[in-house]
Amino acid sequence: MGSAYQFHSWRVFVIVCALPCVFSVVALTFMPESPRFLLEVGKHDEAWMILKLIHDTNMRARGQPEKVFTVNRIKTPRQIDELIEIESDTGTWYRRCFVRIRTELYGIWLTFMRCFTYPVRDNTIKLTIVWFTLSFGYYGLSVWFPDVIKHLQLNVLRNSQKLVSNVTINFTMANQINSGMEYYNVRFQGIKLKSVTFKDSDFKSCVFEDVTSADIYFKNCTFINSSFNNTDFEPYKFIDSEFQNCSFAHNKTGCQITFDDDYSAYWIYFVNFLGTLAVLPGNIVSALLMDRIGRLTMLGGSMVLSGISCFFLWFGTSQSMMIGMLCLYNGLTISAWNSLDVVTVELYPTDRRPSPAFKLMLSDHVQEVASLSDGEIACPPELHPRAMVN
Structure with a gap:
């Protein structure tokens, strides 16, 4: 993508990953609404049509003849708005909000606790x-x-390889501890060193050119016939190290490292x-x-x-x-x-999942959709598709 987009790479990543979500939202507009929700808001005809579609689809999938889908009775309990008006003494907006929040939280808590009661506790x-x-x-x-x-990408210099010779290292090295290594005629050119430590290592006829570093240390290392040109290796980065016939030119001070061309993220x-x-x-x-x-x-x-x-x-x-x-x-x-x-x-009946809403019964000559004691809709296995249980 180029270094110009590197600083904004996480934004590009989020945008790309958000595209499937946008397509899903568009696809949801073509899906039928939940029958439970439609019954709660009083849209009974639309709910019956969706339930009939589910019923007929399952009958055809099982190779059974379609049966007449009718409803002979529906019992809807008091809605939460009615409970708010009954429990609200003053009728003010904050009282209604308080009662609504309390009722919802109490219903969530009861539903949660019922998951740990017989017969679903073991499940x-x-x-x-x-x-x-x-x-x-x-x-x-x-x-x-x-x-x-x-x-694995950065750790090219394996610790098991004790001798590195006649190579040019021009890639970023990070999060490494190189101990007991011997570098002969190695050219470190245009390299960035981040959190790298060289311990008990020998550098013979090596060249360090255009090197920037952060949190790098040479501990108990020996430099022989090596040159440092345009680097930011300050004296405190060399701990108990020895130099024999080495030269330093155009040494930079301060933190010179840049992340403009870092592709790690x-x-x-x-x-x-x-x-x-x-x-x-x-x-x-x-x-x-x-x-x-x-x-x-x-x-x-x-x-x-x-x-x-x-x-x-x-x-x-x-x-x-x-x-x-x-x-x-x-x-x-x-x-x-x-x-x-x-x-x-x-593994859970419908009344253990959402809050109670209604009770739906069908006539005896057709399949029963639901009839639960606390007013929840649930379809028996022969009626609903597995994927629509939610």
């Missing part, structure tokens, strides 16, 4: 463990992957973008196979495969291999996320 505990372990592994590795890839954004893009095949696979192989099978299989892929991280010795492992891990893990979302929703 809540098990799902909590699965959610924690999956989140811990996924987000932990998501944070670690870009850092280790950046480390851009690299982190690019790696994250690739990892995020890799979940697309996993989403497609999970959408096609979830109803065929089952939720728990897909959840367990995805977690096992993603765990196996983590084992091969041991053999990752280059940045390209680590990027490939990142994409593979994200692509395998997304199926577990999708399965866990569906399993979590389906």
